[in-house]
Amino acid sequence: MEVTFKDVSLSYDGSREILHRLNFTIPEGTLVSILGPSGCGKSTTLMMISGLLAPTSGHIFFGDEDVTKQDALQRKVGMVFQNYALYPHLKVLDNIMFPLKMAKVPKAERREKAIKLAKLVHVDDQLDKKPGSLSGGQQQRVAIARALAKEPSLLLLDEPLSNLDARLRIEMRQEIRRIQQETGVTTIFVTHDQDEALHISDHIMVLNSGKIQQFSSAETLYDNPSNLFIAQFIGEPVINTIDIEDFDDELTDHVDAEILKRAKKVGIRPEALQDHDTGADTLATITTKVKTFEKFGREKNALLDFHGKRLLTTEIEAELAEGQELPLYLQKSGFYLFDQEGTRIFGGDQDVE
Template sequence: MGFVELKNIDLSYDGSKYILKDLNLTIEKGELVSLLGPSGCGKTTTLRIIAGLINPNSGSFIVDGENLTNVPVHKRNFGMVFQSYALFPHMTVFDNVAFGLKNRKMDKNTIKEKVGRILEVTDLSQFAGRFPKQMSGGQRQRVALARALVVEPKLLLLDEPLSNLDAKLRISMRTEIKRIQQKLGITTVFVTHDQEECFSISDKVAVMNNGDIEQYDTPENIYKYPSTEFVARFIGFDNFFNVEKANYHNYKDIFGHQFVIDYEDSRTQAVATIRPDDIQVVPEDSNMNSIKGIVDVRTFLGDSYQYEIKTELGKINVNHKSEKPYQQGDAVYLLMPSNKIILV
């Protein structure tokens, strides 16, 4: 049994439309698990159920062997960082961070010591007397993190904590979060819609869609072997087409093009997919894994060009680096390496 267990969680506000349907999730102690998905997929709702801010219609929530399903928010002892940071505007940084400790009726000296220590860890010591309004976005973010961590929570919950920061700060903050999380060994649930952010810091990722988890695995596995079309699309796969197994690793599409696909799969019918980055544009036809197409649209991406290429299989998107870009109307051949095609 895992440290955190969500079992058969259902949530519906009207009894007919389910926001979460039979959701199961297990998190091991010390792990940083991300809930990844598009907006409306139920990831924030799941986090709020974990926090106790929403009660599920059915199912149970267990932490460390203790059933917390009906324990109110303020007795759960979790730390939560909100997307808006939710710092108390009428309190100084020190008082914001001390708030959780005061609720636990600790004596003044202990509070002072603990707050002092966490402010040091989050590099905020010199700002203790400031009000949230006097601080920058990144600093407020750290205050929110310090406030959640100082109570030594059983679980740290992060609700898109980096989405209000600029791109550069976002990258340094996520490293910071990972560093602190590892240092304190605290089990963490992180909600995000940004796959790069999520892959970079997570031990495991749960990709969510329509109130359910589509795939729950390590970032590496999800990146390489998405298990459903939705996951594949969400993490950057494109160019989906139906294939039929001939034998072993040999497949055919409906037009008879032959493909060798290394991916292990026992099904006779499957959907093949490949990332735009992994397709090579070649001047000549080769027997296997290649189809002919005509350049339809070209867009410049900075380090490469993206082509939309008309083929028998429909439109295929390709990212290609070349000194001399192809022009609209050029005939090209697309080579899909056997180790880059996956089946979903």
């Protein structure tokens, strides 16, 4: 089911808005992540999609149908919660059958369907156990099966992996991707972990303080961040951010003077600082001083001093000594300028040919 938000806002007390005029469309059959720091309103957005929470203003559409006034049941969504929210008194099989029982599906059919779903999520050998005796990963699988039981229009996942340990988290995110692709159900996945979002989704919606910062593919988020927040939020290690005033005249001949005048912040990805000339890809050169140099395995990291500011690079080829001078070649991809409001005005696809 395609989901569309039209000017949706939410405020609990009438004065302070939690979400500001959200406008977006989630295409049918895709897996979309809603990503953001805690308190950005991502779970709240999910609650509004589910129908558990009504927007203060604006409209929500499922396909062409306006569902703003419908509750969770009418919207036919399936949802998986962070703490799984399984019914502790019911066996695994009964947990999966619960939504079908509510929908008054005949008993034999219920059972058959639940067993099929249990097989899909690989818990068919646990059917007679109570949720309390299952591991976190197994509980999460049961919760997914239960959410899929009534053939939902949408599958909503609210931070489903954050209660799992690191290894299980990677396994489960692949499982969620597999289940989504096997069933083809439109899936919305809320997370604060960019790694999770980058690996699992077709598209990522980044929210911050109740506003959509950018809604695009993982690649676009990284290569063409629409603003400083996205540039800093996506990417590991974090992008280097310094003020435009920290440059003397290194950029003067390489960037349009008018843009330079509007620019406030400079963002440089750690891999955009090369220690050798790359020819056409090089935008400008700067001179830095090596503060620390670290080498482990294939990685060589250097922390550099540039006019008193710190820059990190991961692209060192030579062996460096601490304190030595080092000329660096700024790469066109991975170099961005942001204006006063934080909007990207230089770098990325639109401005670099």
